Amino acid sequence: MLAGIGLGFRRDLADALIGWRGSLPAFIELAPENWMQIGGYWRRKLLQAAERYPVTAHGLSLSLGSPEPLDWEFLKGVKQFFEEVPVQIYTEHLSYAKCDNAHLYDLLPIPFREDAVHHVADRIKQVQDFLGRKIAIENVSYYTPVAPELDEHTFISAVVKEADCLLLLDVNNVYVNAFNHQYDAKDFISKLPLDKVAYIHMAGHEQVSDDLIIDTHGAEVIDPVYELFEWTAQRINPVPVLLERDFNIPDLEELLPELGRLNAIATRHWDLRNAA
Amino acid sequence: MPLSEETRKFQTSLADYCRDNTYREVPGVNSDRAKQYRRLVFNGVKSALNSAYPIAKETLGKERWDEFVTEFFARYPSSSPQLWKMPRGLYEFAVESRYAEMMGLPYLNDLLLFEWIEIEMFMRPDSEIAPYRACQDVLNEHLVLNPDFQVVQLSYPVFKLKGADLLDKRGNYFLLVYRSASTQKVWFSELSPFVVAVLELLKDDPLTGHDVVEAALAFIGSSDETGAKEALQQLVSDEIILGALDE
Ligand SMILES: [Fe+2]
Numbered sequence: 001m002l003a004g005i006g007l008g009f010r011r012d013l014a015d016a017l018i019g020w021r022g023s024l025p026a027f028i029e030l031a032p033e034n035w036m037q038i039g040g041y042w043r044r045k046l047l048q049a050a051e052r053y054p055v056t057a058h059g060l061s062l063s064l065g066s067p068e069p070l071d072w073e074f075l076k077g078v079k080q081f082f083e084e085v086p087v088q089i090y091t092e093h094l095s096y097a098k099c100d101n102a103h104l105y106d107l108l109p110i111p112f113r114e115d116a117v118h119h120v121a122d123r124i125k126q127v128q129d130f131l132g133r134k135i136a137i138e139n140v141s142y143y144t145p146v147a148p149e150l151d152e153h154t155f156i157s158a159v160v161k162e163a164d165c166l167l168l169l170d171v172n173n174v175y176v177n178a179f180n181h182q183y184d185a186k187d188f189i190s191k192l193p194l195d196k197v198a199y200i201h202m203a204g205h206e207q208v209s210d211d212l213i214i215d216t217h218g219a220e221v222i223d224p225v226y227e228l229f230e231w232t233a234q235r236i237n238p239v240p241v242l243l244e245r246d247f248n249i250p251d252l253e254e255l256l257p258e259l260g261r262l263n264a265i266a267t268r269h270w271d272l273r274n275a276a
Numbered sequence: 277m278p279l280s281e282e283t284r285k286f287q288t289s290l291a292d293y294c295r296d297n298t299y300r301e302v303p304g305v306n307s308d309r310a311k312q313y314r315r316l317v318f319n320g321v322k323s324a325l326n327s328a329y330p331i332a333k334e335t336l337g338k339e340r341w342d343e344f345v346t347e348f349f350a351r352y353p354s355s356s357p358q359l360w361k362m363p364r365g366l367y368e369f370a371v372e373s374r375y376a377e378m379m380g381l382p383y384l385n386d387l388l389l390f391e392w393i394e395i396e397m398f399m400r401p402d403s404e405i406a407p408y409r410a411c412q413d414v415l416n417e418h419l420v421l422n423p424d425f426q427v428v429q430l431s432y433p434v435f436k437l438k439g440a441d442l443l444d445k446r447g448n449y450f451l452l453v454y455r456s457a458s459t460q461k462v463w464f465s466e467l468s469p470f471v472v473a474v475l476e477l478l479k480d481d482p483l484t485g486h487d488v489v490e491a492a493l494a495f496i497g498s499s500d501e502t503g504a505k506e507a508l509q510q511l512v513s514d515e516i517i518l519g520a521l522d523e
Binding site: 033034036037038039040041042043044060061062063065066067071074096098099100101102103104105106108109110111113115116119143144145146147148180212214 | 278288303309310316324355357358399400401402424455461
């Protein structure tokens with residue numbers, strides 16, 4: 001099973017990553033939407049990278065929270081892509097990115113409601129059945145609740161339980177949400193089904209006002225998020241940890257200290273040689 | 277259990293707001309915070325369009341481009357899960373909504389198509405290619421065509437002129453768009469009738485250079501064999517003909 005610290009595979013970093021001989025990152029994560037059903041230049045880079053690193057897939061457009069039916073054409077494409085480029089795990093967001101068949105290419109918050117729990121869990125089950133594997137769903141950052149009837153942690157836990165899926169715990173998102181919605185991050189994490197955590201995301205963000213943080217993935221991870229990760233690492237089994245950097249992408253060398261710091265925390269609390 | 281009508285409506289309200297910037301009240305939603313969603317969604321779409329269509333953006337100027345993009349996103353649902361394919365919709369929207377006429381820019385559709393085709397050609401899945409080797413004797417070998425090409429018919433020469441210079445150039449232009457098999461870069465070239473005929477002839481079967489020249493010349497009613505052989509050699513240099521069939 002995959003372990004260690006990974007990095008998002010972005011086009012800006014492709015050549016550097018393909019040529020890099022260091023031990024970190026231990027794996028790369030890519031968005032299938034950006035790499036499936038393409039040829040030419042980027043297809044070649046993709047295959048070179050996949051030869052060099054274990055790959056994980058983090059989807060953007062499956063839109064598990066959409067009101068309308070799943071996009072089976074798209075899912076077939078994803079399945080085919082995974083046959084060409086095998087991935088260790090497929091993760092998606094607990095959100096919706098499309099509505100009435102119009103894609104928005106961003107993550108909108110699902111209303112934390114009972115009917116939505118059943119609706120989303122059912123869709124996750126359909127995806128898992130079709131792909132023949134469990135997927136991990138990510139707690140997303142959100143800026144406003146939408147007609148909520150449940151707490152966020154109750155909603156997430158109920159979906160994971162009903163769908164019998166895994167959880168991608170984005171520690172930065174917990175931090176961002178705890179700040180924006182004024183709750184306690186550790187208390188929140190402790191209420192999640194931690195035995196289902198299969199993957200962790202770490203990222204930077206931007207505070208845009210006194211009471212609002214935007215989850216930009218465009219800056220370094222801040223100390224309190226590292227601390228929250230360290231606190232979390234002591235409460236879960238060893239899992240792959242991914243550094244997300246989607247904007248203001250610097251040279252690979254500049255990201256290495258962040259990977260190193262995550263690795264130091266991970267090895268302090270987890271025995272990565274026997275990672276489950 | 278299906279989603280309740282109410283939950284569905286709340287989700288649709290937020291999504292519609294992101295698309296058309298008309299706010300709809302939803303219980304529990306902080307309208308100031310909801311603005312962030314409209315901003316993030318629209319910026320993401322707009323920046324993808326900006327990088328897909330740099331020439332159209334420059335030609336329209338900031339105000340008209342913003343209006344065009346805003347209208348498009350509000351009115352034209354994007355059906356592709358892949359963000360890189362989304363910009364194609366702007367071209368389709370322009371054609372369907374007769375935007376070119378409305379703006380008095382008759383060459384707009386051609387320009388959008390030209391910019392989109394480059395992206396599509398760069399990204400499109402690899403085609404299967406018959407086994408080939410370098411040409412040694414073009415006229416006597418069976419020639420293998422690069423399958424990653426497309427011929428585009430345009431009414432304005434948007435591939436060589438810009439803006440007002442295009443207005444009096446309405447005509448029939450054939451543009452070859454192809455992806456180099458060695459560098460994977462996309463190239464354009466304006467097509468002569470001879471080359472159109474060659475592409476047509478080689479598309480289905482590898483023929484010898486001799487047969488191609490003969491048939492293509494007959495097709496266009498010309499007897500310029502020297503010119504034809506030079507043109508054929510040029511197609512080899514340009515990697516439009518990849519090489520000789522490796523039998
Ligand atoms: Fe994340």
